[in-house]
Amino acid sequence: DTEVTQTPKHLVMGMTNKKSLKCEQHMGHRAMYWYKQKAKKPPELMFVYSYEKLSINESVPSRFSPECPNSSLLNLHLHALQPEDSALYLCASSQSRTSGGYTFGSGTRLTVV
């Protein structure tokens, strides 16, 4: 298996909702990443996990809460989002934080209404 799978592919949520994005890989990669991408902009790094521990939080607002329950799974919990949080959320993995190219998922397109 050489893929990163993200679910759901599309999500529409209200500003008072709580939802979660899921990312899964079975390549044995020990580093996983969340990126946010607005239209016509490059992906922006949000969080980095290494061996299931949070290594980097790029000053992301607390309404985004990452979780890495095991080495194959990465979640992004969403709560009280704003319309400007609407974006494509990309997950990626690599062998480790010190080596390996990234494998990206296809992303979750989030719309906050």
Add this chain to the structure above:
Amino acid sequence: DAKTTQPPSMDCAEGRAANLPCNHSTISGNEYVYWYRQIHSQGPQYIIHGLKNNETNEMASLIITEDRKSSTLILPHATLRDTAVYYCIVRVANNNDMRFGAGTRLTVKP
């Protein structure tokens, strides 16, 4: 990580070589040059990377100047499916965290 500069857009005729430049004049000796591309509405895809020597794989060739201050990604026979945003990224050898610049939007035309 060193900053990179890429032209915002380029066109290429189908079947011709596409040469995408990247300037990284502040690159350090232990920094690699990576190239990724992103086809519309998909996740970025790894293309190739190098340190000092030129590299080639089934997708592309990477030419790095001797002073390492710039590089060129070459797609030898561009097809319509190569239309994408191409990102040049410089990363320290022992730090895999990747931050994207603006990239080059390549349009391959029939």
